[in-house]
Amino acid sequence: MQITVLNGSPKGEISVTLQYVRYLQKAFPEHQFKIFHIAQSIRQLEKEPSLFEEVIAAVAAADGVLWAFPLYIFLVHADYKRFIELIRERGAAAAFRHKYAAALSTSIHFYDHTAHNYIQAVCDDLEMKYTGYFAAEMDDLLKEELRKQFHCFAAGFFHDIAVQAPTARRYQPLPPAMPAYLPGPSQAGPRVALRGHRVVIVADAAGSDTNLGKMLAKFESCFSEPVERLQLDTLKINGGCLGCIRCGYDNVCVYGDSDDVRQAYQKLEAADIVVYAGTIVDRYFSSRWKLFIDRRFEKTHQPLFTGKQFAYIISGPLSQLPNLTEILHSTAEYDRANLAGVVTDEAGSGAEIDALLADLAERLVRLADQQYVPPATFRGVAATVIFRDAIWGRLRFVFQGDHRYFKRHGFYDFPQQQWGQRFFNGFMTVLFRIPPVRRVIQRETKQQMIAHFQKVLKP
Numbered sequence: 001m002q003i004t005v006l007n008g009s010p011k012g013e014i015s016v017t018l019q020y021v022r023y024l025q026k027a028f029p030e031h032q033f034k035i036f037h038i039a040q041s042i043r044q045l046e047k048e049p050s051l052f053e054e055v056i057a058a059v060a061a062a063d064g065v066l067w068a069f070p071l072y073i074f075l076v077h078a079d080y081k082r083f084i085e086l087i088r089e090r091g092a093a094a095a096f097r098h099k100y101a102a103a104l105s106t107s108i109h110f111y112d113h114t115a116h117n118y119i120q121a122v123c124d125d126l127e128m129k130y131t132g133y134f135a136a137e138m139d140d141l142l143k144e145e146l147r148k149q150f151h152c153f154a155a156g157f158f159h160d161i162a163v164q165a166p167t168a169r170r171y172q173p174l175p176p177a178m179p180a181y182l183p184g185p186s187q188a189g190p191r192v193a194l195r196g197h198r199v200v201i202v203a204d205a206a207g208s209d210t211n212l213g214k215m216l217a218k219f220e221s222c223f224s225e226p227v228e229r230l231q232l233d234t235l236k237i238n239g240g241c242l243g244c245i246r247c248g249y250d251n252v253c254v255y256g257d258s259d260d261v262r263q264a265y266q267k268l269e270a271a272d273i274v275v276y277a278g279t280i281v282d283r284y285f286s287s288r289w290k291l292f293i294d295r296r297f298e299k300t301h302q303p304l305f306t307g308k309q310f311a312y313i314i315s316g317p318l319s320q321l322p323n324l325t326e327i328l329h330s331t332a333e334y335d336r337a338n339l340a341g342v343v344t345d346e347a348g349s350g351a352e353i354d355a356l357l358a359d360l361a362e363r364l365v366r367l368a369d370q371q372y373v374p375p376a377t378f379r380g381v382a383a384t385v386i387f388r389d390a391i392w393g394r395l396r397f398v399f400q401g402d403h404r405y406f407k408r409h410g411f412y413d414f415p416q417q418q419w420g421q422r423f424f425n426g427f428m429t430v431l432f433r434i435p436p437v438r439r440v441i442q443r444e445t446k447q448q449m450i451a452h453f454q455k456v457l458k459p
């Protein structure tokens, strides 16, 4: 069988993910694997049509396609996403149609499911026959049991191709375009005073005739003072994250001040209110957006927007993209910010969108006044615990910047250090073994679960 492997790591040959592909080559010598370092060579693929066509020809000739990629900030690397965009831009989708596909990722299991959802949706959009994914932790290949499972996964993929197994589409096609947004006349009511709060908007390409451009103009007009806007299309970005992890030691990226990204993030850190504005491209924002998002990794695993108000203004069918919605909410919780609102151009008539934008402006400033940040849900709690354990443990020496930050900000809140609770548990565990005492405790459990609230409830 001929398998075309699309490697999504910017590290190309020396990528962790690629070692898993090498293992498949060793384990299944009867199959041929044609590997393309997509993310690493994206600039050449963009510039030289013949190289891009070589990849597409290999896809067309393959029995199956393996999307092999590392996790990059809830998704795939920006340059891998750029390739996915190029497939459409260059009219190459036909090569993928009805091809069997599987996905392989390596990561530390932080939102690997959202990346896989994205790739599966991309496969569905390309009308591929998606068979499944294997989401490995970086070092799983070193574990015998997981090697066995990985072998099983790959054998299943080859089996599905051999028997031409039926596959089901999970994601329905998206509408081709959004209806034009027609804003009403300029802000009639009172404008929102910033009351000393700094607002910074980061916006993807937003020409004044686009829905996004018009929504942004309307939103900005809601404030009584000018707000700052950073345009990603003109921001100098010298390149995507290289995956070199130099930033791990002291949170200094190899790009340094050679481009505008660090300065842009510094502005966001100094703001009280941050608004991200973008147009949906396939099932995420543009790869340009993702380039900017990936470069946040200069601060590695540290929350960027603690205590800030956050919002999104989006052009595109967000209501049909629950995976992207999940990423937006999860990012805000991971960053310890309050996601105060999301306004899209699918919300209704021009007047309705205008009202939502005006409400968003008012809400952002009001909540900034109140410094409102709600408790994290599973998303934020899981992020804290995963990174706490990873940085305290295996990743500490590489990510010393995180270790210092986590120590300084009390992130190492391991339950083992809660001595009072441990003593209480030990004591009660012994008492619990005595049947009459156990009966009393069990009878009183429901009452005891609310007893301690009395200290805040009593008049």
Ligand SMILES: Cc1cc2nc3c(=O)[nH]c(=O)nc-3n(C[C@H](O)[C@H](O)[C@H](O)COP(=O)(O)O)c2cc1C
Pocket (backbone or CB within 6 Å): 009, 010, 011, 014, 015, 016, 017, 018, 069, 070, 071, 072, 073, 074, 075, 106, 107, 108, 109, 110, 111, 112, 138, 241, 243, 244, 245, 294, 297
């Ligand atoms: C910029 C950057 C972002 C990352 N984002 C995530 C992430 O969101 N979730 C996760 O589990 N791992 C994340 N990782 C870890 C990588 O996915 C992991 O190390 C992977 O095995 C690297 O594979 P590669 O060597 O093939 O590039 C990130 C790493 C980098 C450098």
